[in-house]
Amino acid sequence: MTELYSDDFDEFNMCALKNQLANYIIDVHDIDNRFSNLNGLYDLSKRLVRTKKPSYYPLIFRLVKFALLLPVATASVERAFSTMKFIKNKLQSRMNDDFLSGCMVPFMKKDVFNNISADDIILSFQEMKPRRVVL
Template sequence: MNDTSITNTEKNVGWDSLKEKVEAFCIKHSIPLPNYDEPYANSGRLRRKVVDYTTLHHYRVDAFYKIIDWQLQELNDRFNEVTSDLLNGVACLNQIDTFSSFDIQKILVMTKLYHDDFDEFNMRVLENQLVKDIIDVRDIDKRFSNLSGLRVLSRKLVETKKHLTYPLVFLLVKFALLLPVAIGSVERAFSAMKYIKNDLRNRMDDEFLDGCIVPYVEKRVFKNISNECIIETFQGMKRHRMHL
């Protein structure tokens, strides 16, 4: 099983905020709130069955915790270990709730996937930068409080010149920002292949397939390129039997 499990303490963070929102909604619309300290009564068609735990336990453990566990199991079934390491690492860079999800070890596990950019020496330097950076942006520099996402975090690092103080941390943030774009581009390419390399055109070589996929995927870019420009570029590539 991939390492996407969370503790009950971590679940309680989400439970408390959800409970507050539900209570505010009920008060606003005059909906009676349950007494969380009373024994939970399971209503059935024929009778109401009283159990030996409270209403709070039912909603928090039997409903909220169980749904989270189902979602985690679904994530584990859909994503392999490498993908889970990437997602866990990116989540640890999230600055919501004053970097409450920050975990250096999970970030370093994600970093090991980028062999070309982080060798053994850079890994040690990155770990040192992460220790100093989290103290700086979480406990000292109040300009980094209440940021809304990695995009805002990267911009704030540049504005405060901290991208020069922690260059490897800034590189890691950029990788995290590029990840959704890279994944989306791959998905678009595979989707395009179903339409381009079909049963009638299943013998095209890789070079011709690449030439067809790029214009199909990047339609918005190629809309601004005239046919005359394409013809001139094609004609200048090599000698042809005839001019287009």
């Protein structure tokens, strides 16, 4: 995990992380019984916050946060590429980045755009610049 986030874990932080990890294992395993019977990273993060351990072990807490964010970030990227593949098919393979972005946002955020009426969109488009034809 530290290799994926090398900007956050430089050589100095890696040494500090090793020290924090050794102290954390002793603290949590041998001293603090509140960390028994955890069911994954989510429970661990909640318990860390409740016991105010992030102030003692900030680098370990950062690693836990990164581990929790990684699946969400991966799913978001996969969803974006799936949307791009759907929008940018063989018929529209030459569209520029601005147009592609303009198509992807409404497609991916359907829940937001479903609440906007077609008339509002047409009026907004019409007001962007003068058009030859009134929509």
